[in-house]
Amino acid sequence: VLDDVPTPAVVVDIAVLERNIASMATFASNTGLLLRPHAKTHKCWPVARRQLDGGAVGLTVATLSEAESFAAAGCRDLFVAYPIYADPARGARLRALRERCALRIGVDSTDAVEALARNAGAGLEVLVEIDSGHHRTGVDPLLAGAVGMSAERAGLVVRGVFTFPGHSYGPGMPTGAAQDEGRALALAATSLRDSGIEIDVLSGGSTPSVAHTDAGVVNEVRPGVYVFNDAQQLALGSCASADIALFVHATVVSRASGRVVLDAGSKALGADRPDWILGFGHLADVSDAPIVALSEHHGTVEWPSHSALPSVGAAVRVVPNHVCTAVNLADELHVVAGSDVVDRWRVIARGANT
Amino acid sequence: VLDDVPTPAVVVDIAVLERNIASMATFASNTGLLLRPHAKTHKCWPVARRQLDGGAVGLTVATLSEAESFAAAGCRDLFVAYPIYADPARGARLRALRERCALRIGVDSTDAVEALARNAGAGLEVLVEIDSGHHRTGVDPLLAGAVGMSAERAGLVVRGVFTFPGHSYGPGMPTGAAQDEGRALALAATSLRDSGIEIDVLSGGSTPSVAHTDAGVVNEVRPGVYVFNDAQQLALGSCASADIALFVHATVVSRASGRVVLDAGSKALGADRPDWILGFGHLADVSDAPIVALSEHHGTVEWPSHSALPSVGAAVRVVPNHVCTAVNLADELHVVAGSDVVDRWRVIARGANT
Numbered sequence: 048v049l050d051d052v053p054t055p056a057v058v059v060d061i062a063v064l065e066r067n068i069a070s071m072a073t074f075a076s077n078t079g080l081l082l083r084p085h086a087k088t089h090k091c092w093p094v095a096r097r098q099l100d101g102g103a104v105g106l107t108v109a110t111l112s113e114a115e116s117f118a119a120a121g122c123r124d125l126f127v128a129y130p131i132y133a134d135p136a137r138g139a140r141l142r143a144l145r146e147r148c149a150l151r152i153g154v155d156s157t158d159a160v161e162a163l164a165r166n167a168g169a170g171l172e173v174l175v176e177i178d179s180g181h182h183r184t185g186v187d188p189l190l191a192g193a194v195g196m197s198a199e200r201a202g203l204v205v206r207g208v209f210t211f212p213g214h215s216y217g218p219g220m221p222t223g224a225a226q227d228e229g230r231a232l233a234l235a236a237t238s239l240r241d242s243g244i245e246i247d248v249l250s251g252g253s254t255p256s257v258a259h260t261d262a263g264v265v266n267e268v269r270p271g272v273y274v275f276n277d278a279q280q281l282a283l284g285s286c287a288s289a290d291i292a293l294f295v296h297a298t299v300v301s302r303a304s305g306r307v308v309l310d311a312g313s314k315a316l317g318a319d320r321p322d323w324i325l326g327f328g329h330l331a332d333v334s335d336a337p338i339v340a341l342s343e344h345h346g347t348v349e350w351p352s353h354s355a356l357p358s359v360g361a362a363v364r365v366v367p368n369h370v371c372t373a374v375n376l377a378d379e380l381h382v383v384a385g386s387d388v389v390d391r392w393r394v395i396a397r398g399a400n401t
Numbered sequence: 402v403l404d405d406v407p408t409p410a411v412v413v414d415i416a417v418l419e420r421n422i423a424s425m426a427t428f429a430s431n432t433g434l435l436l437r438p439h440a441k442t443h444k445c446w447p448v449a450r451r452q453l454d455g456g457a458v459g460l461t462v463a464t465l466s467e468a469e470s471f472a473a474a475g476c477r478d479l480f481v482a483y484p485i486y487a488d489p490a491r492g493a494r495l496r497a498l499r500e501r502c503a504l505r506i507g508v509d510s511t512d513a514v515e516a517l518a519r520n521a522g523a524g525l526e527v528l529v530e531i532d533s534g535h536h537r538t539g540v541d542p543l544l545a546g547a548v549g550m551s552a553e554r555a556g557l558v559v560r561g562v563f564t565f566p567g568h569s570y571g572p573g574m575p576t577g578a579a580q581d582e583g584r585a586l587a588l589a590a591t592s593l594r595d596s597g598i599e600i601d602v603l604s605g606g607s608t609p610s611v612a613h614t615d616a617g618v619v620n621e622v623r624p625g626v627y628v629f630n631d632a633q634q635l636a637l638g639s640c641a642s643a644d645i646a647l648f649v650h651a652t653v654v655s656r657a658s659g660r661v662v663l664d665a666g667s668k669a670l671g672a673d674r675p676d677w678i679l680g681f682g683h684l685a686d687v688s689d690a691p692i693v694a695l696s697e698h699h700g701t702v703e704w705p706s707h708s709a710l711p712s713v714g715a716a717v718r719v720v721p722n723h724v725c726t727a728v729n730l731a732d733e734l735h736v737v738a739g740s741d742v743v744d745r746w747r748v749i750a751r752g753a754n755t
Binding site: 053054055056087109110129130132134137156158162176178182186187213299300302306308310315317318320340343344347360371372376377378398400401 | 405407409410441463483485486488490491509510513516530532540541653654655656657658662664667671672673674697698699701714725726729730731755
């Protein structure tokens with residue numbers, strides 16, 4: 048039973064998880080969008096399998112080692128949504144991956160294109176990454192044609208364009224970010240066509256923005272966090288409390304001077320805290336109880352006056368701010384149906400950064 | 402060679418590491434302080450062994466699973482500087498640990514004392530945790546006697562008091578935090594003596610404050626970060642650039658729109674960023690080049706105008722903000738002497754949170 052799992056522990060409610068997976072699949076299907084969920088969130092094969100069984104066309108990953116983990120688990124269609132720089136070692140890994148599954152790689156520079164062509168081999172399928180307003184990787188949409196031409200000249204196959212509208216991560220931002228995404232992808236597609244390159248993939252999507260996707264332009268979406276949701280998604284209004292499928296279970300270890308301190312700190316919850324979030328996560332079952340201070344193994348809760356202080360030794364559930372980093376800190380997820388532990392899922396791509 | 406290690410990778414300069422270990426050992430010895438370094442920083446046996454060979458009296462850890470890792474590796478004297486709540490499962494683990502090594506546990510409440518006595522067995526040695534100004538765990542020093550009496554009544558053995566002067570982590574704070582620590586430990590020792598409890602351990606110390614320790618009061622120190630140092634220690638003035646022993650090696654993956662983006666993000670560097678630090682880490686070999694935006698696999702560098710932009714594919718070294726969380730994200734450390742990779746050390750206690 049759940050009380051026997053040592054804290055801190057990452058616990059997944061399987062009913063909520065499966066409902067979240069089904070809802071997104073239904074949304075994508077009704078909207079005419081291909082769904083290629085980002086697996087960096089869960090890094091688990093049982094979650095990926097449920098997504099693929101539910102109609103996802105393949106998975107998105109961020110690194111070659113994530114791709115290797117999911118290819119080994121059985122995934123046959125992977126998009127590495129990242130501008131991989133293929134030195135000879137990464138080139139050899141890409142060649143091995145291409146023999147196991149359909150593979151697409153992101154590119155946003157001529158240098159990366161040339162390294163891919165040299166070391167990963169001709170015929171590799173790529174998507175040009177463009178910047179739709181997040182200002183991270185990705186070229187200006189008007190330069191998509193130039194990058195695409197360099198790729199075709201080098202012997203790669205340009206399948207499409209992609210963007211991550213990460214500026215959706217801010218209060219009031221998701222709708223506008225989705226509009227930016229649609230406009231930028233349309234511009235990039237035109238830029239490629241003007242360069243003589245026909246594409247069939249226009250890929251976007253983040254969990255906050257996906258509901259607002261311009262399906263007249265975009266034809267593939269890559270949300271990740273929606274399977275579990277977290278405090279960031281709650282704050283952005285992209286999920287309700289009932290849609291949270293993952294919690295960090297913790298124990299109250301101290302009440303000295305009235306401070307409630309949990310054994311879940313930054314090494315269990317992650318330390319992500321955008322300035323529009325109050326605290327480093329919050330309690331799931333007590334309203335208005337944020338974690339206001341975080342060290343590696345301590346989470347200090349600002350306990351609300353409307354609720355009696357918990358005793359030392361009490362069990363609590365924490366909603367982390369950013370579920371992707373919390374999962375990456377765990378070796379396994381404890382799966383519950385109600386209060387019964389029904390399974391343990393290994394985080395197969397934990398730490399898969401390279 | 403180093404160029405063959407896939408990025409992002411955690412790389413340790415063994416010469417600097419060994420110098421840092423020797424310097425702290427010399428300081429402790431000259432000052433008459435017992436050194437019990439915190440192993441949560443490195444989580445590696447080859448580092449711990451060097452500390453113990455250099456005169457450390459034992460190791461400090463934060464969790465039972467860290468204690469189990471280091472006991473299995475060969476450490477014979479461990480202090481868990483944390484108010485462990487010993488449910489029956491943790492009690493059984495504590496009993497097993499006591500058979501392998503000398504063990505001390507932190508306590509800061511009667512509830513935790515009673516759980517330890519019930520489940521971990523009589524005669525367990527404890528240190529009372531007090532708050533010296535960090536306001537996390539630990540009782541008011543004047544309450545040390547009350548906690549100590551409850552421990553002795555329950556059949557535990559009170560060996561001393563300890564505190565973590567974590568408020569040393571702020572510009573201009575280390576000296577004052579060390580003074581607070583000395584005063585608080587002296588008060589707590591008096592409170593215990595007034596309750597009829599004689600103690601022999603007064604334990605404090607953090608890397609920023611340890612140089613200012615009041616050796617008239619404190620007799621044991623537990624710094625951790627000093628073995629590697631990091632951007633926080635640099636900002637606090639507790640080390641120089643030449644004392645940084647650990648770097649995250651990264652590759653430039655994008656230069657779109659002039660932004661320099663590395664493949665080291667929050668899943669490699671950690672996301673710790675106190676408000677007195679500019680950025681999420683900085684480049685080791687380029688001055689004034691902080692990481693100003695961080696996602697899971699992207700670090701965006703604000704590149705200084707005095708330096709030519711690096712090419713896509715270039716290798717760089719990043720100094721992380723907080724080395725403890727960066728190490729906990731890695732499965733192994735790559736050890737270099739100059740530019741030769743001479744060893745790989747497994748992070749045996751990575752993820753050891755329970």
